[in-house]
Amino acid sequence: MSQGSSQAAGGRAPHRVVVIVDANSNPFELGCATEVFGLRRPELGRELYEFALCSPEPRTLMRDGLFTLTGVAGLDAADSADTLIVPNRPDIEVPRRPAVLDAVRRAHARGARLVGFCSGAFTLAEAGVLDGRRATAHWQWADDFRARFPGVRLEPDVLFVDDGDILTAAGSAAALDLGLHLVRRDHGAEVANAVSRRLVFAAHRDGGQRQFVERPVPDVPDESLAPVLAWAQERLDSPLSVPDLAARAALSPATLHRRFQAQLGTTPLAWLTGERLALACRLIERGVAPLTTVARHSGLGTTANLRALMRRETGLTPSAYRRRFGPAPG
Template identity: 80%
Template sequence: MTQESLHRVVALVDAGSNPFELGCATEVFGLRRPELGRDLYDFRLCAATRRIRMRDGFFELAGIAPLDAVDEADTVIVPNRPDIDVPRRPAVLDAIRRAHARGARLVGFCSGAFTLAEAGVLDGRRATAHWQWAARFRSRFPRVHLETDVLFVDDGDILTSAGSAAALDLGLHLVRRDHGAEIANAVSRRLVFAHRDGGQRQFIERPIPDIPDDSLAPLLAWAREHLDRPLSVADLAARMTVSPATLHRRFRVQLGTTPLAWLTGERVTLARRLLERGESRLDVVARRSGLGTATNLRALVRRETGLTPSEYRHRFSRDDAPGRR
């Protein structure tokens, strides 16, 4: 795939931007991927001025692309910064509106939702932002449907994430959406980061555990190795020698989801990876992923991706996937 055919991601930086989210964007979209044998994105930074002072004056950026780089982007990551009450530059907001009007994908990490809302592109749309700013966001932008109990929101061409670390979750979600679960898993491994589903809660209160440790990690690792088995919630509870009710409570506290929802999500992810590896026999994919039947496989893959298993395999198989901008 040539550099010209790569999906172009432009991160728009403005005065006071937070370095962490910018680093997340660079890590996910900007690094070379020699272990994959190809690059995934054409990534660059841009700004409205030649020099940009980052949050709290930590450092300045210089030598990055001018603002008109946004006009050539397939995906635009909008500025985020902690001083949410300071208006964004009119030129920056205009660039975001132009990108939205021509169909570019817009991404807001953390307080980036404020930038998108100020540009007027979130009216009537779903979004999320850091939980501590929820009341102020709703007060300023009542026409936006703010969801504060999730890590990120994928509303098609506009995506937003919650607190800083959720930028990595959303970034990996975009990689999975663009390149499939197998590639996203490879990027996640390189980051040494366990990708979390967007539906998980932003803030989970975790008391200091008593001894012995009641972490779910050993159970999750075991379940992932046995997805081809007809596992049930009762089976998982028996594995941990707790009741199903206790297991359900621990999943809610530690993962913000239910055991059944987690198990189904893991099965669908495995099915997607098998399809990406070129497996065309749906009964085999259904059996190896634990989804049971080809009918169930079709329903769940379509619900998750909007594609049939055959369409998904054709789009993301390493052998079949055409070069995509």
Template identity: 85%
Template sequence: MPQDSSHAGGGPHRVVVIVDENSNPFELGCATEVFGLRRPELGRDLYDFRLCSPEPETLMRDGFFTLTGVADLAAAEAADTLIVPNRPDVEVPRRTEVLDTVRRAHTRGTRLVGFCSGAFTMAEAGVLDGRRATAHWQWAHEFRARFPSVRLEEDVLFVDDGDILTAAGSAAALDLGLHIVRRDHGMEAANSVSRRLVFAANRDGGQRQFIERPMPETPDESLAPVLAWAQERLDATLTVQDLAARASVSPATLHRRFRAQLGTTPLAWLTAQRLALACRLIERGEPGMESVARRSGLGTAANLRALMRRDLGLTPSAYRRRFG
């Protein structure tokens, strides 16, 4: 469920990242890009963003550089969302003080986020027992062997289990970060952040981690033209057959290309795009849910309501109250 995006003491929701020895710079950069930048284009800042570390100097992955000048672990005690450390040497136990910090945050009700191997940190802290999570596919076997009580979903981009969210790895950290912005601030804000990132705004967490991209045989089989064509006609009665005809291929071939290039099905992609449009219409003040459903191609208010409850955990009226 979406949660209040303001900090308990007033002001923006506070996101704190724990950086530990050998942490990955890429995921730290993803967190900074999504949660740490000022947003003049929105007229407000979405988050209060801070870094902290158990040591005054932290050697990052493979000694690429040393991070200095950040707060100590006490900063994590005031977090509304705590992003736990990740690193490639998953077999090395995390520091006791880091694990204790994660446990205390979980007890307080702080939202916990793990990128890539961050799931190992949370599992070592014991906060994932009986919970859903994901991690990078190359560590799935080791993770299952070490933490059998965690319900690992190994072939998805990210898992949202309410107050604990995990991303599979690297670029999936951006997918999860944008998902969190959507939860906290709505579709328009997430789209604004994604445009600044020049990154896809809405890849569903259930899409596959590993997407096969074989070298094309001369003809360009990119889906980009048909996707752009469909996005301009979401209010029309579009079917998978229509998309296939536009791409001049059979429905079966289109399905294979969607799986290979996007890790999802044509129907699931089309539904997700329509739901995203419906959310934007609600945020912009479109009156009446029947009108929203019709303009977004979802047909009826009943269908809109069912999809929003399934995918967002909110009814259209609750979404309007929160983000309208």
């Protein structure tokens, strides 16, 4: 299941993503990794990643014996990964195999990016690479994780944590959120949006959103926020405010806030700022200049605000983002 034959633009090999699959691994998160990193995307005109699965054994029995995985590379394939996704499984009390933990340690020592989906945080912590670092794990295992790994700075109520070269997702669908976040980091917002459209999945949910979002059966009339979200997304360059959103939804600001928290796990202001920043990134990638125009058309107002938000959310200045993801010089 490797895509290692073709070359990326500029003659460089694509970023290599390797997933370690071990006994009783969860098929869902494996599927998420395959969908995000393992599929060819001819519509984009380039190969985003080289992708491979590896396992410490020739035959790997997946979670609850649902099926047996065969025909993948041996564990030594992990030694060539630029990004290594570690095993996750529901039996958190069972120690990971020493060979797998050693592969994780070697990858970390040579500077590879490490990713843990759901209980994969336990694998990273057992390998000793999370000591003193930020991480998250599924909410139902938060107490167990803290008790076993007190040296890790657990953030239990978020979708995912990006701590630079080590990233963790809370579980299940949050694996898709983190996967798209990585695509955005590696290839920019426009490519991440294209991948998310193919997945029919939200292009951007901030990692700081809550894991557990209450979704009660709605009373009539429908209380979905979808209409007001779509309305706002068409007007991001306007001076929209939370009261404007509330008025459009025919709600009080307090009620709007409660519904955002219940349905999206975030606040109206945080959602609006995130949408504006995502638009600013897309404008920069399309070659819109100068930055004053980007700031104005995205609704961020000033270049100072644009710079501060981009540095906080992407780790790059607008100029650095343009150099990395903008159009090639003519």
